Amino acid sequence: MNRVARVVHPIEQESYRRLRTRLDTSHFPPLTRAVVERVIHSAADLEYATDLVMAEDDLVKAHAALHAGAPVVVDVEMVGAGITRRETVCRLGDATAGPGLTRSAHGIRLAYEQVGPGALWVIGNAPTALEELLTLDASPALVIGLPVGFVGAVESKEALRASGxxxxxxxxxxxxxxxASAALNALLYHPVSSEETP
Known part of the structure; x- marks a missing residue:
């Protein structure tokens, strides 16, 4: 697959320079550092450096799967809009709420029926979407579970970490x-090494 090098705008370069003067990220492994820095860059929130939880080995495998063409599923169109250079699957528009099932959760079910196992899942909005994903046998390449809110967000992310x-x-x-989209973009933008090429 031919890949066109991404051109980084001078404003983004300066933003990263300033970020690194305020926070030393050099101790992170390469992909972890890429995710931490891009998430911080997207939110201008240095606290993400200690708030985020991930394992470099998982990121290495996910990076390889992503660049080998694994599907990317998002819980809402806003997450998909933030992911550049890659098509995403979002089924929220086809979903309906029902007893004990939010629209977001139903959208995740529909997406799983479409893509099957091995996808990268990017959830940045609804805790119920993440909770629903954890009930499925999705065998994900990676789950970026960063839903926001005071109701269910912390608990859904705890459940994700407990799931293994x-x-x-x-x-x-x-x-x-x-x-959430920034975390996925970090993996998209990170160079592919010869060892990762399938």
Missing amino acids: LPAVSNVSEKGGSAV
């Missing part, structure tokens, strides 16, 4: 579409 699935999450109520 490869994941990027955070401990606090913070999150949202911008940071």
Whole structure:
């Protein structure tokens, strides 16, 4: 697959320079550093450096799967709009709420029926979407679980970490579409090494 090098705007370069003068990220492994920095960049919130939870080994495998063409599923269109250079699947528009099932959760079910196992899931809005994903046998390449809010967000992210699935999450109520898409973009933008090429 031919990949066109991404051109980084001077404003983004300066933003990263300033970020690194305020926070030393050099101790993070490469992909973890990429995710931490891009999430912080998206939110201008340095606290994400200690709030995010992820494992480099999971990111390495997810990075390879992503660049090998694994589907990317998002819980809401806003997350998809923030993911550049990649098509995403979002089924929220086809979903309906029912007894004990939110529209967001139903959208996740529909997306799983469409893509099957092995996708990268990016959830930045609804805790119920993340909770529903955890009930499915999705065998994800990665779950970026960063829903935001005071009701259910912390608990859904705790459940994600307890599940043992490869994941990027955070401990606090913070999150949202911008940071979730930023975490995925970090993996998209990171160079592919010869060892990862399938």
